[in-house]
Amino acid sequence: MTSKYGLLVLNSKNVQKLKQLLTTAAASLSSRLYVRLNPDTDRTDDLVSKIYLNSANFCPKIDVRLVVSEIPGKIDNYELIGEEKYGKSSGKSEKKYKKVVLGGTFDRLHNGHKVLLNKAAELASDDIVVGVTDKEMIAKKSLFEMIEPVEIRMKNVVDFVEDISGEANCLTEPIIDPFGPSTRIKDLEAIVVSRETLKGADAVNKIRNEQGMSQLDVIIVELVEGNDEILNETKISSSSRRRADLGRLLKPTREVPRGENGGKPYLIGLAGGIASGKSHIAKYLKEKHGFDVIDCDKLAHTCYEKGSLLNQKIAEHFGNDIVIDGIVDRKKLGGIVFSDKSKLRELSELVWPEVRKKATEIVDQSTAKVVVIEAAALIEAGWHEALAETWTVFVPAEEAVRRVVERDSLTESQAKDRMSSQISNKQRIDASNVVLCSLWKYEETRAQVDRAVEELLQRI
Ligand SMILES: CC(C)(COP(=O)(O)OP(=O)(O)OC[C@H]1O[C@@H](n2cnc3c(N)ncnc32)[C@H](O)[C@@H]1O)[C@@H](O)C(=O)NCCC(=O)NCCS
């Protein structure tokens, strides 16, 4: 039996057994562990870091929260971890400042962030002002397309800070420069940063000085270590957490009948931009995992056969001179649709129903447990809405351009043109349940796919 919430009361003795206590928490809790320090135990920076570092290592799935004052009253049922009981604290602790500021992206709020937020909660009696990066501030981060929406990140920060701090308010706002409220609000007193963002605090103070505002005390926390060899990270980081989410189910699947005509296979869409690695993944899903794969780009070509229904429709829509003797003049048609997005859309609306009809026939014949519908424009066509789930593979736009130039012998500007007729990685990812990234070695792509398949087979 696991409990949702746990409470660990630490004193100078049982802190020696921290790793063991956190391992117990990992086995007996499903959600969150509150940690409280007994009044006889000093809240040193080392101890706070140690609690969060060990939490990352020994109970990584539990949301650990070191409270600054009382345990939040709204939760009344905790499982006690260890033997130390919780007694009421002697009174309000003295806070050094009224208003403290800090900033960050706070994607997938992690134990490094928590050290920083804990420090702010320990120091501020009234307001903890947090700037949360958005838009161009996040555009250069690795796997930025997977960063949670700013509203969710702000909510998670407020939820954490107000839960641990008891009395102080947490005020968040999106920031699109490295300063945000820190150079606007006059009566701030301190800024909390880590060793790596110390320069940012100096820049804030420089601007405040120029604007005649008071200087902020700069409070520095040490980085909580972590290790990600692929991303070359030596600290716990959101990028690593995003990478760890590749191949995992990120959004609930859709309830749809199995197969459009009530057939048996479970249908997955596989989308991705040009040269994103779709074909490689589709081949692997077929050969290693035994899934049936329908390559819709190939299927689309068969729809253009001489005298086909599609060709007739194209002639009616784009003019008889596009179809000569029952065959589409692809060069002429390309000239029309690749220079005009609305024409491309009109063509897609003619092609997609034909492709979909053919694909459905293939699905109905399939005896495989899972059928993968591989289609570059799956989401543009809205087809994903009829499928149980959609997987998207992506690489950053610069890498896609590099691959297209190398593979298809195009110039950089031709490659960019092709990509601009497609939706962005972010749009695709937002519409997908599982995200894969083929930026690294083939083994890494395949490991993501294996992870995705393993989870898939458990849920279907
Ligand atoms: C420009 C800023 C806000 C961008 O934040 P960034 O994208 O780095 O945020 P991220 O979510 O990665 O981290 C947020 C904060 O947690 C710290 N942090 C991240 N990982 C860890 C870790 N493992 N251990 C300890 N601290 C960590 C970061 O150093 C940063 O201070 C920031 O880097 C900065 O320069 N801060 C100093 C100036 C500032 O606070 N400005 C805004 C005030 S509103």
Ligand SMILES: Nc1ncnc2c1ncn2[C@@H]1O[C@H](COP(=O)(O)OP(=O)(O)OP(=O)(O)O)[C@@H](O)[C@H]1O
């Ligand atoms: N780790 C990787 N995983 C998958 N593909 C990779 C990887 N590294 C490099 N590539 C290369 O990326 C290119 C694109 O792969 P692939 O042909 O599978 O993409 P695609 O999405 O099917 O492309 P398109 O839709 O343009 O046909 C290939 O040249 C492939 O060798």
